[in-house]
Amino acid sequence: MNLLFLLVYFIIITAVIEIFVVLFRLTGLKLEVSRFQVISLMTGTGFTTGESELILGHPIRRKLATFLILFGAFSLAVIISSISNFLSDDLRIHDILYLAASVLLIFAVLKLTVIQNLLSKLFNRKMEHTIELGDLPIRDVFLTEKEDYLLNLHIYKDSSLACKSINQVINNHNQLEFIALFIKRGEMKIRRNIYNIKIREGDQLFLFGEKEVITTLFKDDIHIMEETIRNQPLIKPLS
Template identity: 30%
Template sequence: MSADFAILAFFSLMLTYLLICEIFTILFRLTGLTEETARFQVISMLTTCGFTTVESELITSSRKRRKLAFITILFGYIFSVTIVSMVINFFMRLNDGYSFQLILKAILAIIILIIIWYALLRVNFVKNNFDKFISKIGIKTMFKNQHNPIMILGIFKSEVIAEITITNLPEELINIQLKDSNIRSNYNLQILTILRDNDSTIIVNGESILKTDDKVIIFGSLKNIKKLFVKEKDFL
């Protein structure tokens, strides 16, 4: 393997590594973790650094998170071994006459990698479309209409703002107008927005009826949100 090819391979591997990190972050968010918590957990597992006992309870308390954690850690070990071997191979290929050029190429590759990573995380158009694509695949493969994936958008003391993808509409909400439902009286939840048909916004009022495939932005306690929209066995 030439040094140039080693740089290209290392760049490709690191780009894949960052994409894998973002993909698993989105998948963990679908299980009810905030983006910050999900990314911290994923980075901890991919880098094989582990997490504290308190943090680990977030993973071990959910069957789906345990499965995701196993796959994430497996990816982490594979990437760690591969990256170390590539770095060793790169330095073994260096020679005095070509070292400076290779170092410049390596720096350029790192800069390009940072730009791509920044675009993925900071440019709303890129991030939103990437998140939607991965979420769509994750919902189909992980949940298979068994329960409604929850993504936490914000935390306000004991309440949260969450986005729920309705894949399995609760029986008590089927063909029921919101004014006749028990969302407020029994669960103290407030539906803020309904997204339907390619994320078109539906005006929320008493006559609104939730449908399968809707995305619902809701405010209230996470415990009550799960109580209404999530089958308890799916989080064991």
Template identity: 30%
Template sequence: MSFNVSLISFFVLIIAYFILVEIFTVLFRLTGLREDKARFQAVSCMTNSGFTTRESELILNSAARRNLARVMMLFGYLFAVSGVSLLVNLFIRSSGDQINWMTILYSLVFLVVILVITRSKWIIRKFDELVERLAKNKTKGAFCNNVRILEMFHDKLIAEVFVTCIPPEIRDKTLLEMNFRHTYKLNVLLIKRGNIIMDHVISSDEIKQGDRVLIYGSKNNIMELFKDSI
């Protein structure tokens, strides 16, 4: 492989790396993780580093996240091997091949343009929306409202629901308006909204997208309400 081809391949590899990190950030977010934690997990998996015991629990407690992490680690390994191989080839070829400086210049300009584009919040938002829409269509709701069972009591359980898709029947309604406890036979124990913990849930509260909700009730009732909501 010539120096110029190796250089172009290396830049393409860098661009592909950033694109994959963004894609998997969206996929992790669809499993219920916040944006910052989703991005941290994506970068950690791609670099095979950065995990702490507490952070790794976010992956281990979800089958969907474990599958995503497994795929990302494989990509990370391939990127590492390819990157090292290309760098070694660049070093070897730099002393033997005739270097085309115009190719280097064009490659650098192209890389700068890509980096500028990736800094655009509008472009990133549109790209994320596209990935999210495609992911939901392909997985048929697999990433919608990740439900994690915390405790089981005979036929009832306590579950944590990462609300990424609001069921139409509860959207923009308070618990009182939909008579939540009697209609769905579920009790909302706690709502975590960002950094706010609502541990005294009242009838005027609503369940919103992005909430982490602690719910008590039967598994069938929980799954029927939150997993069939796309």
């Protein structure tokens, strides 16, 4: 009986995980990210990774995540109690096996290409009709193509852009595959006349465009930023 209980419990949990992995993938999440986040949500461990923002910033994924969190919180006690009761009575073994078979059937149906296409269209249609652009995560708005790149470039004293404007450093920027979104200067965001404003040390320049173009044009500044951040001393906690 104990072996049967463990087997049925494992089958149900595994099937639920795989069902939600498929659902998350249909919202555009990568397979490896989907599986890790599903397991994290269900078990309540490891969800505080940077990738969790992909879940929290997406309205449909948030709804799926809500179910998983609740399922994970109540499933262990409820399922163990229910299965134990079922297995204590030979006449009820068939019921729990039917439950496991039902979950497996749902998973099998979701693996069908036709069903996945229908759900994918449904999710996209819901996003188009009910979701504001500001509710979407950055990756779903800006990084829709492989070559898309979003850079938060910190300006330091030795940066080529320090005390200069973008126009002074880069000729014919209008012909290149990138744009400057805004300059963050302390608590202020500068959005007007960005290309002619002299950039100061301490500014943050937000750039969007083709990755190869941005990494080539701002190669030196990116290198200075990375080296500066890498060499910054770690702040030790007060003892």
